Amino acid sequence: xxxxxxxxxxxxxxxxxxxxxxxxxxxxxxxxxxxxxxxxxxxxxxxxxxxxxxxxxxxxxxxxxxxxxxxxxxxxxxxxxxxxxxxxxx
Amino acid sequence: xxxxxxxxxxxxxxxxxxxxxxxxxxxxxxxxxxxxxxxxxxxxxxxxxxxxxxxxxxxxxxxxxxxxxxxxxxxxxxxxxxxxxxxxxxxxxxxxxxxxxxxxxxxxxxxxxxxxxxxxxxxxxxxxxxxxxxxxxxxxxxxxxxxxxxxxxxxxxxxxxxxxxxxxxxxxxxxxxxxxxxxxxxxxxxxxxxxxxxxxxxxxxxxxxxxxxxxxxxxxxxxxxxxxxxxx
Amino acid sequence: xxxxxxxxxxxxxxxxxxxxxxxxxxxxxxxxxxxxxxxxxxxxxxxxxxxxxxxxxxxxxxxxxxxxxxxxxxxxxxxxxxxxxxxxxxxxxxxxxxxxxxxxxxxxxxxxxxxxxxxxxxxxxxxxxxxxxxxxxxxxxxxxxxxxxxxxxxxxxxxxxxxxxxxxxxxxxxxxxxxxxxxxxxxxxxxxxxxxxxxxxxxxxxxxxxxxxxxxxx
Numbered sequence: 001x002x003x004x005x006x007x008x009x010x011x012x013x014x015x016x017x018x019x020x021x022x023x024x025x026x027x028x029x030x031x032x033x034x035x036x037x038x039x040x041x042x043x044x045x046x047x048x049x050x051x052x053x054x055x056x057x058x059x060x061x062x063x064x065x066x067x068x069x070x071x072x073x074x075x076x077x078x079x080x081x082x083x084x085x086x087x088x089x090x
Numbered sequence: 091x092x093x094x095x096x097x098x099x100x101x102x103x104x105x106x107x108x109x110x111x112x113x114x115x116x117x118x119x120x121x122x123x124x125x126x127x128x129x130x131x132x133x134x135x136x137x138x139x140x141x142x143x144x145x146x147x148x149x150x151x152x153x154x155x156x157x158x159x160x161x162x163x164x165x166x167x168x169x170x171x172x173x174x175x176x177x178x179x180x181x182x183x184x185x186x187x188x189x190x191x192x193x194x195x196x197x198x199x200x201x202x203x204x205x206x207x208x209x210x211x212x213x214x215x216x217x218x219x220x221x222x223x224x225x226x227x228x229x230x231x232x233x234x235x236x237x238x239x240x241x242x243x244x245x246x247x248x249x250x251x252x253x254x255x256x257x258x259x260x261x262x263x264x265x266x267x268x269x270x271x272x273x274x275x276x277x278x279x280x281x282x283x284x285x286x287x288x289x290x291x292x293x294x295x296x297x298x299x300x301x302x303x304x305x306x307x308x309x310x311x312x313x314x315x316x317x318x319x320x321x322x
Numbered sequence: 323x324x325x326x327x328x329x330x331x332x333x334x335x336x337x338x339x340x341x342x343x344x345x346x347x348x349x350x351x352x353x354x355x356x357x358x359x360x361x362x363x364x365x366x367x368x369x370x371x372x373x374x375x376x377x378x379x380x381x382x383x384x385x386x387x388x389x390x391x392x393x394x395x396x397x398x399x400x401x402x403x404x405x406x407x408x409x410x411x412x413x414x415x416x417x418x419x420x421x422x423x424x425x426x427x428x429x430x431x432x433x434x435x436x437x438x439x440x441x442x443x444x445x446x447x448x449x450x451x452x453x454x455x456x457x458x459x460x461x462x463x464x465x466x467x468x469x470x471x472x473x474x475x476x477x478x479x480x481x482x483x484x485x486x487x488x489x490x491x492x493x494x495x496x497x498x499x500x501x502x503x504x505x506x507x508x509x510x511x512x513x514x515x516x517x518x519x520x521x522x523x524x525x526x527x528x529x530x531x532x533x534x535x536x537x538x539x540x
Contacts, residue, residue: 044357047421051360051414055367058413059513062406066520073527080534087538244467251463256454264448265460268441269467272474275482296481304474311470318386319459 099194102187106195111202113172120168121206128161128211136218150221151281155237155274157211158204162241163263165203166249169196174253189317197246197309204238226284229294233284236301237277240308241270247312251319276301327519334512341509344502357421360414362502366510367410368436373514374404375439378446379469382462394458395529397465399521401446403514408440431480438475442468 097105114120132153139149173179182192212234216223223230248265252258280297283290345362378400384393415433416426427433442464449461 044355044421047357047417048359051417052363054413054417055363055410058406058410062517063520066517066524070520070524070527073524073531077527077531077534080531080538084534084538247463248460251460252453254456255449255460257452261449261453264445265464268438268445269464269471271438272471272478275475275478279478279482300474300478307470307474308467311467315386315463315466318389319463 096186099188099191102191103195103198106182106192107198107202110169110196110199114199114203120165120172121203123168124161124165124203125207125210127164128157128207129214131157131160132211132215132218140219145219145221148278148282148285150215150219150223151278151285153219154212154215154223154281155277157215158208158234158238158277159241159267159270159274161207161211162200162204162238162245163266165207166200166242166245166266167259167262169200169203170249170253179250179253183320189320190313193246193250193312193316196250197242200242200246201238204242208234208238221285223281223285226289226291226294229284229291229298230281233277233280233294233298233301236298236305237273240273240301240305241266243305243309243312244269247316247319250316272304273301276304327516330512330519331516334509334516337505337509337512341502341506344505348502357418360418362506364411364414364418365503366507367407367414369507370510370514371404371407371411371436371440373511374400374407374518375443375465375469377518378404378443378465382465385462386459386466391458391529394462395522395525396518397462398450399518399525401443401450401461401465402521403517404443405440405447406517407510407514408436408443411436412440429479430483431476434479435472435475439468439472442471 135149135153135156136145139146139153170179173182183189212223212230215221245262245266249262252262252265255261276297280294280301283294283297341362345359348359348362350356350358378397381393381397381400384390385397419428420426446461446464446468449457449464453460
């Protein structure tokens with residue numbers, strides 16, 4: 001019974017996102033950006049640069065966040081284990 | 091009145107529901123406050139969405155379901171706050187009863203409460219916004235039932251689990267609303283379809299079937315996870 | 323896990339270092355031009371986010387049904403990563419969409435269900451931070467329900483949207499861009515694995531600290 005439940009759960013979690021990710025049928029009414037009037041056309045380069053900057057900032061920011069939290073936790077670990085060993089020695 | 095043997099599933103559900111309804115009936119605190127809140131909600135939205143005396147299109151449908159969602163959250167919070175005050179939920183968990191039956195009992199109690207609120211709020215919305223909500227009474231009744239079951243099923247589980255958490259008042263909506271978005275979408279679109287001049291019945295039926303399917307899936311999930319999640 | 327970590331880190335770093343060149347050399351897409359190059363980071367972000375969501379959901383199931391504490395640490399790490407990668411996707415998408423579609427946001431099924439999924443994981447993190455002790459199981463239930471919710475949200479938004487006129491198009495992938503895309507996807511999935519390992523390590527260290535505090539009190 002448990003195995004059945006766990007199998008069905010595994011299937012559940014793989015199938016559901018897979019089903020959800022089916023691409024939608026292409027809709028009509030697409031106007032290529034190049035045929036929009038002049039004032040509607042945006043320069044692409046700033047958008048691309050900002051997008052890449054966002055990704056790099058997020059990745060590096062998160063890495064930094066993990067690193068600082070980890071060093072704080074490891075410092076605390078060393079501190080507590082030191083207190084424990086001095087306490088035991090008494 | 092001590093039962094001589096462990097009650098059956100249905101008996102347990104009835105015992106739990108009856109206890110909740112009796113307590114509520116004596117003070118009527120939750121039903122009155124929730125009802126007033128729902129009415130106030132509708133009023134506030136009226137000021138937001140009525141321009142020159144005429145409601146924006148589809149406003150009635152949206153307002154009805156938002157009022158149900160907000161007052162439902164309030165009712166869930168208040169119902170379980172009562173359980174928390176005397177730690178009665180733990181007592182219920184200790185009793186030799188079927189845990190899923192406990193969940194269903196609480197769910198039915200919440201449903202009765204919300205039904206009482208909807209019975210007043212739905213005609214109120216129909217009146218204030220000039221929306222012919224009762225043109226298809228059976229469908230609107232089924233819709234309200236299915237939507238409320240979906241919302242309350244997820245809400246009862248989350249509220250029960252939050253009983254011992256900190257910041258539980260604000261956490262309940264934070265957890266509940268993203269999960270019940272399909273209920274709101276389906277409820278509003280189906281109501282809007284029923285409010286069309288002739289009533290767009292095929293579309294309404296489609297949304298209703300999605301809602302029923304949602305209810306089945308999430309009540310099942312809740313029944314599966316209630317016991318392992320509530321026990322430590 | 324430890325033996326795989328350093329090679330994985332090196333491969334991922336390599337992929338990320340090579341990626342800008344691969345992307346630059348990829349052909350321009352005919353209708354969207356330069357701005358389409360956001361796609362090489364945008365879609366892999368969402369792929370990584372879905373991986374994170376699945377890991378969170380599956381570990382959540384282990385937390386609820388098997389009561390495993392280590393699964394809870396993995397679930398928490400995965401939820402945080404889901405929020406980070408989702409944020410990447412949510413920020414890069416509108417930047418692309420503003421140029422390609424003319425609007426910052428569109429209530430289409432994929433965008434909306436991705437947003438809702440992201441919100442579920444933000445709610446997960448809020449719950450873990452402010453819910454106090456004992457939120458492990460509730461957050462696992464939330465992750466489970468969030469995952470089960472995805473098809474419903476997708477379907478309902480899809481139908482909800484068809485009532486309104488469509489003003490957008492979704493690009494279909496051209497084969498000549500497949501290789502850079504694959505490289506970037508692998509890079510992101512590798513990044514996800516590396517970050518997950520690092521984050522789980524943080525949780526493990528915290529758990530050891532808690533244990534030692536308990537031992538200290540005895």
